[in-house]
Amino acid sequence: MHSCGVTNTAIDLTRAARRFHALSDATRLGILQMLGDGERCVCDLQGDLDAAQSRLSFHLMALKDAGLVTDRKEARWSYYTLMPDTLGEMHDVILVLGTEQSKGRRLKILGRCCG
Amino acid sequence: MHSCGVTNTAIDLTRAARRFHALSDATRLGILQMLGDGERCVCDLQGDLDAAQSRLSFHLMALKDAGLVTDRKEARWSYYTLMPDTLGEMHDVILVLGTEQSKGRRLKILGRCCG
């Protein structure tokens, strides 16, 4: 699946583009950052990100469509969580992008990782 | 700078968003993929990506603005090259996003990487 094994892998560019689009907004990145600490309900995010409710809902939907988060309803609240595997896939796409054929460059990008 | 060391690092979300935006288009990802094999002139890309010249120019500009590629002029031609460090930074942003405070989750995303 997604490992640092960076195989040849013909990437689905359209799919990847859609996902990167989900990351191309500061509000959405802010949401992901908060979710990095664990599950959050919308009202929490609303307070911390100082965003109108409908705006937040819009961005959460975008993240959900991209497969970057999931939601869960409990009582009145909707809780959102990261889907770490998707971030993992995207991380791999970036690695592959910089490297395709050249193993040498790959290691350079990886830095001291996977050394 | 960008290493798998994934430090705390307050990320500049706006800057990151702008960069991810550059990756949010299949044509641009295609360009990056081709540049993974090494420097290319615009006319090469044009042939292989089957894109109109002004369209290509537009996307190359977007990639350049995002710091993902550089260009070099020689005679009649413009040659474009990847800037691997920028891809490296973005790769780190993704890692940090999934992790912020939680070291445990970080390792999970990294998979077998960084042991």
Add this chain to the structure above:
DNA sequence: CGAATCCATCAACTTCCACTGATCAACGAG
């Protein structure tokens, strides 16, 4: 039940992107 909270959804509007076709500057070749 009635009031309040949480959140998704909708319509209206604005802003931003991507694409096309045209033009133009730079360069090299004949």
Add this chain to the structure above:
DNA sequence: CTCGTTGATCAGTGGAAGTTGATGGATTCG
């Protein structure tokens, strides 16, 4: 010098994406 090639840039256009404010459904609490 003239012509063909390379590629940047520009104006115009259609459509997608983001924002706001309002509405309504679901749920909880008094």
